[in-house]
Every structure is written in C-alpha cells, then in structure tokens.
Amino acid sequence: MSAQTAIDWSALLKSGDRIFIGSNAAVPDALIGNLIEHSRDLNDIEVVHILTLSDQIWADPKHKNLFKINTLFIGGEAVRTAVAEGRADYTPCFLSEIPQLFEANHLPLDAALIMVSPPDEYGYCSMGVSVDVVSAAAQSARHIIAQINPRMPRTNGHSFIHMDQISAWMEAEQALPVVPPPQLDRVTERIGQYVSLLIEDGATLQVGIGKIPEAVLGYLANHKDLGVHSEMISDGVIDLMVRGVINNRKKTFHNGKTVTTFCIGTRRLYDYVDGNPHIEFLPSEYVNSPVNISRNERMISINSAIEVDLTGQVVADSIGYKFYSGIGGQVDFIRGAALSKGGKPIIALPSTTRDGSVSRIVPYITEGAGVVTSRGHVHYVVTEFGIASLQGKSIRERALELIRVAHPDFRAQLLQEVRKHFWVPGYQTDMPTSVRELGDIELKKLDIQNRSFELRPLRPADERRLQEFFYSHTKETLLLRYNYHPKQMSREKSCTLVSVNQERDLALCIVDKNGQTEVIHAVGRYYLIAEKNSCEVAFVIRESQRGKGMAKRLLAEMTAIARSRGIATMCAYVRKDNKPMLSIFKKGGFVKQPHDSVQEVYLELELQSG
Template sequence: MTVALPPRPDWSQLIKSGCRVFVGGNAGVPYALIDDLIANSKAYSDIELVHMLALGDNRWAKEEYRQLFKVNTFFIHGDEVRRAVDEGRADYTPVFLSEMSSLFSDGTLPLDTALVMVSPPDEFGYCSLGVSVDICMSAARHANKVVAQINPQMPRTAGHSYLHISEFAAVIEADQPLQEIEAPPIDSVTERIGQYVAMLVEDGATLQFGVGKIPSATLKYLERHKDLGIHSEMLSDSIMEIIASGAISNRKKTFHPGKVVTSFCIGSRKLYDFVNNNPHIEFYPSSYVNKPTNIAKNDNMIAINSALEVDLTGQVVADSLGFDFYSGIGGQVDFVSGASMSKGGKPIIALPSTAKNETVSRIVPYITEGSGVVTSRGNVHYIVTEYGIASLRGKSIRERALELIRVAHPKFRAKLLAEVRQNYWVPHYQQKYPTDIPELGAIQLHKMVVNGEKFYLRPLNPADERRLQEFFYSHTKETLRLRYNYDPKQMSREKSCNLVSVDQSSDAALCIVRQEGSRITIHAVGRFYYNEHDNTCEAAFVTRETQQGKGMASKLLTTLIDIAQKRNINKMLAFCRADNKPMIAIFEHHGFKRLFSGDPSEVELALPLQEASQEKSA
C-alpha cells in the first residue's frame, strides 16, 4: 500500500509572527525543519520556541536569531541555550516533567504549531516518534498544526509512539543522523557511588535512572542481581549491558510486567538500533511514565537521581548553581514522589561529595544563596556519596545532619559540624565529627549473610546515637552484667553520643546492622581502644541475644584484629568475666592466650598481633 505524503511546508500557512511553536527534543530534534523555517523566515519575528532538553547545537538560540525566536525551555542544556538564558534572551520555565504536557492541553501554553521528527510511515500510514515520545506526543495532539521531519534513521519504537501521516499539515523528508552522546568515563569516585547505590537495590526491584556516570556505574554493579525491572523516563547505553547480563527480566514488575517502560532515550547509534522494533521496550508519553501514581504502581520502585548540592536538612538543589540556572527540574520530583509511595520503594539522591577538584563540598550547611530547592527535605530517603549511604527517612534534623556529615568529604566534616552547631539544634555534647576507618577500604559498608539474612558491617558513627541506645535497652540483665561486669540501668543520650563519636584513626568501633528500608537496627558492636603508651589495644564486643552464636562476634573480632595489624599495633588485650565462657571461647579461638590474673573473677587474654600477622602471611 502506497501512502501519500502531505506537502512540503508553506510556512506562511503554518506560522505567523508572535506565535508559539513546539520543537521536539532530546535526540529527536527536527533540525531539517528548523533550517527550512530559518531559511524562509524573513517575514517573521518574535516566534516563541518551546522545548525541553534538546541535543545538538541548538542553533535557534544563537544571538543572530534573537529577533526571530524567543526561546522558552523547560530544561537548560547546550551552550547556546545556556548562554541565551544567562543573557536574558531566553526563558527557563521550571515544571515537573509529568506536568509539561498539561501546559499544552489546558491552554496555559497553547501551541500554534509543533515540529517533530518521525520515522517513515508503515504501510498503513503510521509514523513513530521513535526515541523521543516524551512530551512530543502531547504537543502533537494539542497543537493546531503538526509539521514532521520524516527521517529514515529514526527507529520505530513500541508503545504509544505513533502518529498517522494524515495528522501532519506538512512534512520534509530528510535523512539525518540522530543526535548522539558518548557515555562518560567512570572514575573511582563514581565507581564507589555506584557500589553503594547497588547495595540499596534488592532482587526484583524496578529501577529508574538518568543519564551520566552514576547510573552507568550503578548498573555495572547490578549485573548479578535477578529479575530487575525498568520504569524510567529515559534510557541510556547502559541499558544494553545490563539487559545482556540477564539481570533485567521485568517479571517482578507490578505495572507493565514483562516490559521496559520509558519515554525517551539518548545515547549512541547502537542504542537507537537496540530499541528499533524491540517489542520488549515500550515508549509512552511523559505524562504517563512520570505520573507519580503510575510510578508507585511498581512495588520496590528504586528512583536514582542526582543533585548539585544537598544541605544538612536534606534539601536537594538540582537545577541551579546560585543564581545561575543550570538544567531543569525534569523528572526527579516525579520519581522521588512515586518511589516514596511505592510499596518497598526507595528514592535515592546520589552525588559526588565534592566539586571543583575537591575544593567545594556538595554537602552544605545551607543551600547556596540564589539556588532553588527541587526536592524537599520531606521527600528524600537516601543520600549517597562515595563515602557511604545517609538514611534520612524518619530522622530528626540533628540525625539528618550527622548522617550527611558522615557521607561528606572528610576534610569538610569538622567545618560542617561547626556550622550545624550554629544553625540547627545539635546538643553541646556533640563534639566529634564522623571519621572513617581507612583499613576497611574505599567501601566502608560490607555485606554479610547470617542464616540467610543480610546484614552490613560498618564503622560506628555519631548518627548511631539513638540506635546504640535502642541496642543497649534490648539487652537482658545477664548480657549487661557479662559485658559491663555490673547491671547498668541507663544509657543516656550523652553517654551514647560519647560511645558512637569515635576517632577511628586511633581507636576503632564497628557495628553489624540490619537495614530494612529506612529502619536500621544494630545487632552487634565491637571496638578496641588504643593504648599509646605501650602500643597495645583493648578489644570488646557485645551481640544482641537473638544473634548470639551465629558468628557476628567472630566477624567483628577478625576485622578488629586485621585493622590493628595494619596499624602495626603490638598486642591486643581482652578482659572478660570468668563466667563469660562464650566470649572467652571466641577470643581463644582467634589465638588469644590467657594471662595470669590475681582476680579469679576475671580472665585476661592477649594476642601478639605482629606474630599473628607473620604466621598468617606464612
């Protein structure tokens, strides 16, 4: 069947001065239409061009076309658009991606004409919006006239991506390569962020992610997961690798099971070929994909987004640097909200801890003057940097501040604590800022499985004050007597703060925790105190009664011994009640020998660390 094409554009019949014209964006910018309009534009002025992120040179925003076009962008991208916004020649309109389409449908921004790029029509006359359905579909449905660039290089994508040739007032046939972007290289900082984010993802979860280094790094560490799904506003090249790994099955999705759901993709030509006629990947308008209630229909929805800075209460700045608008709101709030409402969902903000070659902290005591909050402090569940995971949901301002200082770059932590003492309620007894244990490696969070349950071993830190209180009050009198040699009645906030505020460069304090969503429970604590006068340390540990005999104490002691050996400490000591036979047995199992003690109620044990290290290496 031969399909008749509409005529070439007669712009005098399609636009007029002062009208509003939508331009398709992302990788589907119809540059042939833009060029034809510019070439025939002598009679026009003050045309408002509306678009979202648009790859390519954005030539319409150049200074030379300032009388012809006034740009109104929903997302700032590219040198020309950014320069035009900075110079006041263009406007930035902040709006959630889920609500952009309603600006056209409800008449807030009525469209005279929409310029879109589509695939060639099939035998029935249907063209596909291909890699850029997003808000293009809504613009086409609500504009008075639609003009299309038919491009043989535009893929045909499944889902709600089709417009019939009869809907176009005019077309241009132009064979042009789609706009591509290269995947950025993954550096060591991004690698660690990706590892931490991956720890928050359970098998069977559904993922949303954007473009950039952090999503690529995260997906790399998800390739051994099982039955993951994807419901994401956009796809990048990383999707191909994780699908090839077998980690993506979409079987456990509770909304569009069996399918990858998206609204646009940007990346390489290989990605565009990958989505072409791929029945497993469906493209829908952003008003559908980004609708928070639709996102929430996916159980265990994991939303992974980034930020420019985060303040110590959890406010997220994502579209501006001071008074300079940098990008756009995009779909961050849509997916943060949707994941928050999802059963088992996790909204995650992931970002490097510093900028400008580690001279500027992205974790800040208060947002930079002029910057705007995109995601509020009430929406955020997790903030992830290369220094760990800060869990914010259900946390007080004080707890949030301590959690976020912990994942800030170490050289900014003291200053951040000093600032937060001035601006927020942090008690007078909170004197120390969180420190890492270098001997644990770049990743300070270590997964361990105990009787089929997942736990994490990590440093104890000031944000654990309340958790340590809860841990203390969970013990029986017998456990407290055996651990402390008396029956303590209280663990005050001041005492708990002192116990969790550890200078980990001299002493060492570890805990084993169970994390269920935002709820973190301490199940075991182990520590040693360093004695500088004789280069020895004294070790102790305590385990929740329900976990005793399962290897947690042994894991803590093994790790403490390893840390002490790496610090070239000569000897590790331990003092136990004589009737605490389980604890004595653990120390002896790890090579500790009993020393003579004049007190029959107490057993003193010692481990020569450097001898043990030499025996281990031998």
C-alpha cells in the first residue's frame, strides 16, 4: 500500500451530492476534516448517517452552506440541536430497511466516507467495529472514500472490503471513542433483576448499550448456554463470554457464534473483538431482519422507551414534539422475538423521570410524541416495580398491569384517568398494591412434585383468571369453601376479589405458568379484623392439585406475613366435614376454639406468643 495523504475532492464530489458518513464508533473524523479543509466551491452536500459517536463537526452552523444533514437516527447533541432548530432533517426508518433506501435509490449515494483497518496481505480492509449500514452504503455509493486507521480492529464476518473498491483514501490514526460501562443505581439494578427473571437458560439475547442492558447482563452470571444475536454489543458481554455463560451452543441460528452489526465500549471491547473468530459482524439488513431474528428459538429482545401508555404503546424516539433519537432496531427485534419459538419481546424503563417528578407510564402519550412500537408488538413491560405481562391482554387488563408496575405515587392518578374513558369499568375502584413481604419481585418459585409453580399476589388483571378458577370447581368444592353453592362469579365480583388492598388484607395465589399463559391452581387470602387485631383466613385449591401441599405452603406464607405485620391472631372457620382442610390448619398450629355452630369448626392461631 503506497502512501496517500491528499484527496482530490473536486474529482469525487460536486455541489448537491449526497454522502454517507460511517456509523457509531467508526466515524472517519480525519477524513471529514480533510473534506472541510479542501471543500473549495462545494455547497449543499447532503450528509446521511445513523448514530455517530463524534464531535459531529459537519453539524456546526458555520458549515451550513457546505452540509445539509439528513439523519436516520438522532444521536449526539450537535445533530440533535440541528434537528431541533430546523437546520437538519430526521428521516425515521427501521434499521433493517435503511439499506433499501440506498439500494433502491430512495437515497442514492454519491460517496460513502468510511473508516477501515489497514489492508491485509491480500488487500482486504475490515470495516471493524461498525458494519451495520456501512456495508450497504459502501456497496451502493458511486465512490468509497476511506480513512485507513491502524487502530481499527479487524473483525470477522461480512466486514471486509478490498482496496480495489476504494476510490480514494488517506491514512490517519484515530482513537476509537470510548464509552465506559455506566454506573448503576438502585432503580436500574432492580430493573435488571426483573428482566433476568424472564431469561431462561439457552436463550438468545439482543441487548443494547446503557444502564439497563448492563444491569441485565450483570444478573446473568448463573445462567447457562446463552447466545447473542444483537444489533450491537458492549463491554457487558465480555465477562459472560469469558466465563462460558454466553457460549452460543444452544442457538438455532448461527450456532456457536455471537452475531452483531457493531460494537461500542471501551478499548478492552475493541481489543476483544479484534480477530475474534467467535464474534461475527454482519450487515444490518441481515442481522436486523425480523425473519432471521425469529430463527433463534427463545429469542429475548430487550429495549427501552421514553414513555409507555396504558394500552402498551411505546414512545422511543421523541419527547413531545422534540425528536430525540430514532426508531433504530427496536421494532425489528421486538417483532423478531415475538415470532421466535419461546421468544420474549421486552420493553424495560424506569417508572419515572430521573427526578421522580414525572411518570413514564402514562394514561396517553404526550402530545406531539410518536409511537415507535405499537400496542400489538409488546409482550412485557418492566420497571423497578415489576413485570407487566401484556400479550393477549385486553385494554382493561393492560391498563391494570401497567398501573401495577408504575410508581406508587402515580397509580391512583393513572387509574382515575383511564376510568374516564371506560378502559377500566366504574366498579374498578382500587389501584394495585404490593405485598412487600414477598420480596422485591413479589414472587416465589415453588417446586411441587417435580413441577414448577409460582406463588404471587392476586392482581387486578387476574379478574378473568379468577373467574376461570371459580368455574373449574365442583359443587362439592364450592360448598366446602363458601358453605353454600354459588352459581355465578360475575366480573364485578371477580374484580372485587382480585382488587385487594394488599397492605391491609392479603390475597395470594399459586399459578402454573407456560410462557405468558397462567392458570390459577390455588388461592389463599385473609381479611383483617382491625378491632380485634386479628385476621380470618381461607383457601380453595383446584381439585386436580389437592394433596400436593399447596394449601400448606399458602398458609405458611400468610402466617409469616401476618406475624411480621404485628397481627395478634389468625382465625378460620371450616366445615366439620372438610377433613383435609381441618388437618392442614391443625398441622399449622391452629387450635380449635368453642363455637356455637354445629356445622363449622372455629380455629385460632396465636401469632405473637413465643
């Protein structure tokens, strides 16, 4: 390779041409500086790009006559300001479809300004840390103009370009931008913990950069056989790959390989991907294709949002009328994960803005904001207050699930707002409350006769599930539980039974979970008798699950919670002919007390003695 430092820009570009600038951590800053320095009589060059980690000198107002910006993803303050001031345009597009804009001449490119590694002995340079849409831009542009950077890693995959394809080039050493792992706070840690609960061994992950992805990765150290098929990777994947947690053995697409389109992080990451045969950098139109994404079984897509409304609509690129970022690959991966066998599309976000003054779970999206991901796409929404499961849920159920994971300071207001539009019926008067004694995740895993179950609070969105549970009972079960034979469980009645003030009373259930499908098998509840500082407890168990210890486990949990709340006694009324339930209470320490009824036995447990 002979030395070349001067580029004859006048032979490559003319006024009004359109150029592409390399992406993410591979912005050819020295090359752009050279163009500005030697631009002479050039004017109105349209600049097209996605996220660019750079000082973005082309967006400086002093270059407004030279450059006209049309960004496909807003990132960096200089470009964001230019868009806000009307000096630059924003063109929304799925990342998987941006290459089509170049190839089909919707945005024909006269030149692609890119950064590459030095050529190898065969004359091939690597696009290094950013293949993404750079590959398509290079294939579509009339001219490829390259900055050859000796500090650019040589990555594997479809990342190579031959020197014969390059119209002009210059050698210029440039340090890649360093984005250190973020400092995590309590809220982000909690979100990461919740998301990790949705990730099974053998799953394939899509993660981005920022606090939430790093928090999620931090809670995966005890997982096994994870894979990666992701638009990008960051430092968080390194330790998991080194420890063998991410080994790609169970991937059903590109088995054995971590697949990505670009990486952003520290020098450690850039060194790690350099020549690493276990990581393949492939073009965005391939990696971000929802069809290809779905070929990974158990595909987990983790994305964030600016706000989510109570129907599940996701705002991700704008704050009101202000465009902030872009569509990027969010919809590509959410759709791909939804189509995947066992896949889970997840939106994860803090429940409020940083200062806690504004809820990010909102009754309706902010005026001027745009929906990036529709209410039909989202399966899970995760905040620091829990996991809202939305797939297959009605608008009413979605609203109640999302209110449950909103910040407690805003739940009453959110319920009041949705009731105005009848999304939640008038008889739904109570907002979701928490059972803090069950721990941060309000969930306990149970292993009963080699089957996995979950013990958790009953929630307002369980209205239909509780109806189904009721109608599964035999007449005998209903008689033993209610002491008469009720024939109907109306929506209003079911709503009352699931909309419990869990800080006063208590309602727990044991569910069998298959994906997002949950079936209630047991319900236990107590009602506080405040004047006696006592509570009355009752159970009902699905007939097919009796004799397996579910009632015993529910009783133990409720007893522990009542005791921790300072309740003095727990009591129960049981029909004399309900021998199994009497046995459970007696084994739980309840003592028979005098009672007037000839049909019922009254039992009591002292909670605070000893």
